Amino acid sequence: MPLSAIARHPDRVALSNELHARPFPVLRAPSRAASIAIERDAASSDTHRDHLLALLDRYGAPHPAPDAAHHSADLGMVYLKWERHSEFCTFTLFADGVSEVPFDGGLFDYFPDNWLADAPGRLLSSILVRLEHAVSQEAVVARVSEVGTEWFHSEAVAASFVLERDAAIVGDFRLDPFEHIRFAVFQVGETGANRMGRIVQRLIEIETYKTMAMLTLPIARDVFSRLSDLDRDLAQVVREMTDAHENAQDELDRLLDISGRVENFSADTAYRFTAAEAYSALVHERVKVLREERLAGYQLFSEFMMRRFEPAMRTCRSASRRLADISARAARASDLLATRVSVDADERNRQILNQMDTRAALQLRLQETVEGLSVVAISYYGVNLLAKLLAPMAEYLSISSKWFSAGLVLPVVFLVWLAVRRIRKQAEDRAKAAPAESG
Structure with a gap:
């Protein structure tokens, strides 16, 4: 009985036929x-x-x-x-x-x-x-x-x-x-006849996949030759990183250049190395399914692959690993240099903060000195003004003008000190409120 009442997945038939x-x-x-x-x-x-x-x-x-x-x-x-x-x-x-x-x-x-x-x-x-x-x-x-x-x-x-x-x-x-x-x-x-057809087909596939895998060998050899220069440049930068007198920014620029060249090279060759690994696996799988047995002392196809084909594939895998290794080394060197730059920056910031603290302390002492001088100056002029303003009262009370002026000094100084302190406190409150309002 067909299951016509239920919706079918659109790829169901195609995926079933793919097996055949x-x-x-x-x-x-x-x-x-x-x-x-x-x-x-x-x-x-x-x-x-x-x-x-x-x-x-x-x-x-x-x-x-x-x-x-x-x-x-x-x-x-x-x-x-x-x-x-x-x-x-x-x-x-x-x-x-x-x-x-x-x-x-x-x-x-x-x-x-x-x-x-x-x-x-x-x-x-x-x-x-x-x-x-x-x-x-x-x-x-x-x-x-x-x-x-x-x-x-x-x-x-x-x-x-x-x-x-x-x-x-x-x-x-x-x-x-x-x-x-x-x-x-x-x-x-x-x-x-079916079994003979499978054998012939397997032989054709072995040679075809072998050829496709071997296409990566010239690329692997080129990788080795080009990575030698990159390896030498990277080693030189790493050695120079231990010299405190070297410009860290210049070293970082060189590392970025090396990393960029490695990544571009890796992007150009990654697919070919991956394909070689896949084709190599297919070659060995096709040889394995033939289930070989020795014939009159001749080498087996699997032995031929092990002696002639597998070394080429090992070269390809070695080139891929070396490319990945240099990429990882360049990344580690970049991290170390970035840490060094960060530590240097933190040290410079600490020095700057210490200098700022010293200047702030000096400014505070200068401000306190200025405030003290301001209290004295304002009090001086205030006492003189009040003495002149209240001179008739001093004559009415029969008090000497000098003693009357002397009596005005302490109240005037106290009042001026209170006024200056209040003005400074208001300025500090406005300075504290400004960052909160901007945030």
């Missing part, structure tokens, strides 16, 4: 495959789709859905599988039978020259896979011994049984004279 996306090819020995990977960016999605449609139209094949990330089509003599990834698109051709000349690259002729010339990106990898049949595991060992040095470089060849010895794989991860990577796959007995 990118189906594996179905291959029976003898057969062959050829694959190319073309770089792309997020802005060129429509261009790559148009490029695919141009190839399909040439062979009269059906178009994919508008938002499809993968598509398979029968081109007549060959079968095409197209996949779109975040950084590249792959075009893989499958055909029955094998050529008399091993790895002659004839399948690539199905990609027209003008179509290749119009590719909206550069070629990243090109891979040839030859699938043969062997009646038994002993026949596989004999065949690998026969063609191992004929088809591949003897010092780099890797070979192993895979998937419970249902097949064997051979390769050397070296470019041939036409700059293709070669793999040979030997089907043991009646191994199923």
